[in-house]
Amino acid sequence: MDTLIGDDGIAVRHKHKPRYFLALGLFILNIISTIFAGVLWAGHNPFELTHWHYGVTYSLLLMLFLSAHELGHYFAARYHNIDTSLPYCLPFPIPGLSPFGTFGAFIKTREPIPSRKVLFDIGVAGPLAGFIVCLGILIIGFLTMPPVEYLYSVHPEYLLNGGHITTHGMFFGDTILFSALKTLFIAPDTFFPPMNEIYHYPFLCVGWFGLFVTALNMLPIGQLDGGHVIYAMFGEKQVRIGKFIWWILLFIGLGGVAGLLRSVLQDPSPDALYTVLQTGLLSFFSWIDSFAPWFFYCWNGWLLWVFIARFVMKIKHPPVRDTSPIGTTRMIIGYIALLIFILSFSYNGIYFISPNGMPGALGF
Numbered sequence: 001m002d003t004l005i006g007d008d009g010i011a012v013r014h015k016h017k018p019r020y021f022l023a024l025g026l027f028i029l030n031i032i033s034t035i036f037a038g039v040l041w042a043g044h045n046p047f048e049l050t051h052w053h054y055g056v057t058y059s060l061l062l063m064l065f066l067s068a069h070e071l072g073h074y075f076a077a078r079y080h081n082i083d084t085s086l087p088y089c090l091p092f093p094i095p096g097l098s099p100f101g102t103f104g105a106f107i108k109t110r111e112p113i114p115s116r117k118v119l120f121d122i123g124v125a126g127p128l129a130g131f132i133v134c135l136g137i138l139i140i141g142f143l144t145m146p147p148v149e150y151l152y153s154v155h156p157e158y159l160l161n162g163g164h165i166t167t168h169g170m171f172f173g174d175t176i177l178f179s180a181l182k183t184l185f186i187a188p189d190t191f192f193p194p195m196n197e198i199y200h201y202p203f204l205c206v207g208w209f210g211l212f213v214t215a216l217n218m219l220p221i222g223q224l225d226g227g228h229v230i231y232a233m234f235g236e237k238q239v240r241i242g243k244f245i246w247w248i249l250l251f252i253g254l255g256g257v258a259g260l261l262r263s264v265l266q267d268p269s270p271d272a273l274y275t276v277l278q279t280g281l282l283s284f285f286s287w288i289d290s291f292a293p294w295f296f297y298c299w300n301g302w303l304l305w306v307f308i309a310r311f312v313m314k315i316k317h318p319p320v321r322d323t324s325p326i327g328t329t330r331m332i333i334g335y336i337a338l339l340i341f342i343l344s345f346s347y348n349g350i351y352f353i354s355p356n357g358m359p360g361a362l363g364f
Contacts, residue, residue, distance in 0.1 A: 016083065016110055023086040030066075030102055033091035034059040037101025041199045043154045058202040062102065065133050065210045069217075070105045072129030076122045083110040099199075100209055115322035116232040120330050123228025124337050127214050131340050134210030138178070141203025142185035151193055154200050168355045169196040172208050173299060173348035175215075180343075196353070211344035218341035219305070220245055222313035226341065231317035232326050233334045242315040249302040249309075252347050256300025258285065263354060299349025 038055025039046035046055070070087035077084040090103035113119045152159050158166070172195045186192050199205045218226035221242045231238040262285045265278050288295055309315055326334075 016085075018086050020086065023088055026089040026091065027063075030089035030091040030105070031059055031063060033093040034062050034101035036093040037099060038062075038202065040099070041202070041205060043200065058206060059101075061137055061202055061206040062100070062209070065130055065137065065206060065213075066102070066105050068133040069126045069130030069213075070107055072125035072127075073107050073122055076125035077107070077109060080118045080121060082113065082118065082122065084108065085110070104213065113320050115324065116235070116320055117322075117324070117326050117330065119228050119320055120232030120326050120334065123225045123232065124333060127218055127225050127229075127337055127340065128333075130210060131214050131344070134207055134214065135177075137203050137210065138181055138207030139185070141201060141207050142181055144203065145186065145190070145192065145201075148191040151197060151200065155197075165194060165197065167194070167196070168353045170199075171196045171348075171351050171353060172198050172205075173212075173297075173346035173351060175208070175211050175344055175346045177211060177343040178208060212346055212349070215341055215344040215346065216305075218337065218344070219249075219309075221309045221315050222317060224313070227317045229334055229337055231320075233331060235323060239316040242309075242317075246306060246309055246315055250306045252295075252298040253300050253302035253306055255295040255298035256348075256351065257303070258288075259296030259298070259351075260300065261285075262296055294348070297348045297351055299347065299351060301349050 035052055035055035035058075036046045038058030039051050040055075041058060042054040044051040044054050046052070066089065067087070074084060074087055085108040087105050087107050089105045091101070092098040092103045093101055109122070113122065148163075151165070152163070155165075158164060174195075182192065193201065193204075198208060217224055218229070220226040220230035220238060227238065227242065230241055234241065261281065265274075265282055265285075269275070269278075285296070
């Protein structure tokens, strides 16, 4: 937003024109990109156009979640008359770097946020809107769980192995809410796919991804949604909260690296240095494994977020002009948002298990 001086000497705000064609073009490209990813999740070749129908459900669900999240921010900003861009999607159909087919979406505010109240409303609206949609998607996914024959149709090779489902490969990590919904909606004697097969089920895949993205956005760091919310709630205390979370992310990220190193050191080698590392580290890792085996299955991708938070985004949230308290109602909503963060957080993110039962590759 530009500020101009009128003929009467009064400052006049000039709003930028919405870039409808850019927003629509990116939206369409994101649909195509997520269809591409959905076909891959379904176990088919996305370069065959006749296979694209396999990715439509996944794409529509994911776009619904992303749209809800960004439109939550957008309408909150418009409610407070803050000049902001339309939501812009970030399509990315490269499986090795973004297996979900997208890097999400964003909006850009074009003027300073005037107060903690406005900052809170804009920051919290996206995660809350996205979470509500995500929760609905997950519940539908649990209520419409197909029998095991669906998984066999994706992996017919399992039938050749007596119906045994592989216990290695890429796993989606644990979250409190996902596990709670599974306990609530899935009877003990009902088939439920292991977490290395969840991505074949569009509702569960998008639901899990929605929780994961919500937790990422709610990290109380810098200008992430969580940084906005925590700064609006607690003011300058945000930086201490952000640093605390930063150290936790560093710790669990190093756990993922330790798991990978432990897997590598399982193989014999004539190299002397390698042997020394085996002798020293494997015994240390065994000691850790005796009381905290989960440590080796942490998501090493948290280290990327540690780097981004420290050197790119910065941990401290920039100040706003009006630092008045946000009031009781907003504080209650803020605590609900923090609870959503805890329920949606996955310490082990996306990880791999090799055939020998060890973490075998870097996560995303």
